[in-house]
Amino acid sequence: MGFLGADVLVLPKDASANAEMAMLKGNPSTFVFKNPAADAVILTAKPTTLLFNGSITNRIMQIEGVDKAAPQLFIGTLAHQSCCTGELQVIGIDPEKDFTIQPWLETTLGRPMKRGEVVIGAGVTGEVGSSLKFYGKTFTIAGKLDPSGMGMDISAFILLDDAYLMAAESAKNAVIPLDIRNGEISAVLIHVKPGTDKDVVASAVNRTIPGTYIVKDNYLSKKISSQLFATTKILYGIMAAVTLVSFPFMALISSMVANERRRELALLRAMGATKGFIFRLVFIEALTIAAIGGLAGVLMSGLLLYLFEPLIISTLGLPFLWPSIGSMVVNVTIPVLIAIAIGGAAALIPAIKSSNLEPYEAIRRSEL
């Protein structure tokens, strides 16, 4: 899993403790960005302003194996302030070097982004043609990206030049002005040439440009996997426990239901029902109940997931994307089939016992 199609992501290291970065940036006060915050930006788009000097883009381009290098400027907008529509991650892009949303612009928008326009993520509220305001500057929504499950879903993309202009004018337009100068950037996204080892490029960047924090494309998936590992382990444990507990519980319920209906089943036998009919009646009834229960459980889980989606994202600090229709069908079908299997297995013995009951004895005992 890469970030916006990049093979390698170059971020500023903790600049407050890094002199070389300070030289590159020229304004140490803006190096407030911590590496974990960069992760937060990428994963959940927690709005943050990240800065370092744009000249490194050219230096990165000179490194062997680098195909494209796209600078980006990360600006966190202000919450609950009149100068900003809301708290968002605004990302400034260079249209000439960008390879992240540029392909989307070409295919979907059919034209380059213009000055004063913004392209928003799928999770940002706003329709094409309406306006958003960042640091007192108004932008027109030119397009809306497809959901990605990543931080970019709640990000807004503007042109770098607009970002610099917005920063420059923020002193008079915004409640809290931005301290960003022309040429400053937050990250460089690298696309390596085909057949090039990404690790080699990452090491070269690290060597060539000291003070950078390198994120490789598999870093995010590894990070998400490691975060999910514990959660999934717990969930699998709970599932196994529930499954184990449910079996004897369902067997008990099936047995009680069959026992409760002894007289009814015996009457059916007296009317001419065969043993096979009684077995099928009890067994299919158990399967039906299990299927309905399983389906209700899955639907209830889906509803809870939908309702608590924002809470899950903020609690786990992980991106969330609903699976495709095909995956959903599989995700619904498998638990329902498991429920049916457990229900069927649990009803097997009660069904056999019911089919073998002595009809007259069962009727007489029920009369007492």
Add this chain to the structure above:
Amino acid sequence: MIEARKITKRYIDGTNDIIAVNSANITVNKGDFILIIGRSGSGKSTLLSMLGGLTRPSEGSVLLEGADMGTLPDTRLSQIRAETFGFIFQFPGLIPTLTALDNVILPTLFCGNGIDSRKRAVNLLDSFGLADKLASYPSNLSGGEQKRVAIARSLINDPQVILADEPTGDLDVRTEKIIMDYIKDINKMGKTIIMVTHGPEMFIYANRVFNMENGMLSEVTGSYKT
């Protein structure tokens, strides 16, 4: 049409071997109204269940039109129960989630005699004075009405034999007479009735009476009709 030859039914109750019916012989002819009387626990209900193919005898044989029911497979025996016998129990035994009409139709599930089950059920309920109760659930019917639905149910597959196990046991005297009159009418229609009961009050309806005592069956002869 039914002949029981030295049928015995044994039960194991813990370590005790209980003989519920002991070497009973009985021949039932078509159109008979047979009354089997005896105290509680005398074995009369067990005998009835063996005659109706609900219980297989431990010893002896029950022949239906010459065929030994004890040796038949379950599917064939079930078919015989569906087509040849109609059961009436002391309790109505109606399915509470089904209407009176559906309760009457229920046994047709197991009988492939090709009858128009709904039409026949409506006619039966009508003949038992329940035309206005077709859509009623058992909980909305009186004890007598429920019993009449049960009798209608026992007749839906047009069986040759009706086996009634104390069908008036929990009814008041007036309702008891109504029910017995219905059963007698069924007998007059040519159906064979085998009924077990506690006391001798039903003698007037029967043409043959048997007494059951400690599992031993004996036919009562002479002037039992008072």
